[in-house]
Amino acid sequence: DTGVSQDPRHKITKRGQNVTFRCDPISEHNRLYWYRQTLGQGPEFLTYFQNEAQLEKSRLLSDRFSAERPKGSFSTLEIQRTEQGDSAMYLCASSFRTSGGGTYNEQFFGPGTRLTVL
């Protein structure tokens, strides 16, 4: 399977603990996005990378959140001192620039990591 993969699929943690999620994008995609989805809502943008550079962060990304993409391939999202409000599905997506001057708009999502903070 050559789609976007995420690990773990589920994570249950106690409030105050740190958690780290991993995303492996589609191999030729140089853009990688993180989104968060709460129950009954559509995904909301958190941050994105072009290659290894983190180019934008949403105001949803508090200082307890940090994301990296050290070699421009896989990415990690860490949440420190988790709070119950962090419970959500964390989705990763990747995209590439289509030929002929196209855009990165078509984003392909992984299966997500569902985080539950007790």
Add this chain to the structure above:
Amino acid sequence: GQQLNQSPQSMFIQEGEDVSMNCTSSSIFNTWLWYKQEPGEGPVLLIALYKAGELTSNGRLTAQFGITRKDSFLNISASIPSDVGIYFCAGPRRNNAGNMLTFGGGTRLMVKP
């Protein structure tokens, strides 16, 4: 909060019926995307639309990019039980260099066999 408004919020239909749903915004979008999400999974891209007025099909699915660039429509013909899921519209707002997507709140589709 969501900046794309999807309607209806949910639909419960009989197998074989056609389905229509729409997505509206107060902002202009350069691209409209339609995704389907099943429980416990990530969204799957169904259709991408790039030009105002464009009509694109993918099997039994047909989507249109509204001419005002502020709305889009998705139709599913002859629904089957595996069409069950939540359908999201999404798009990058104009002048969005990072192409970050804004999503609607979704339309939940339930199909009775």
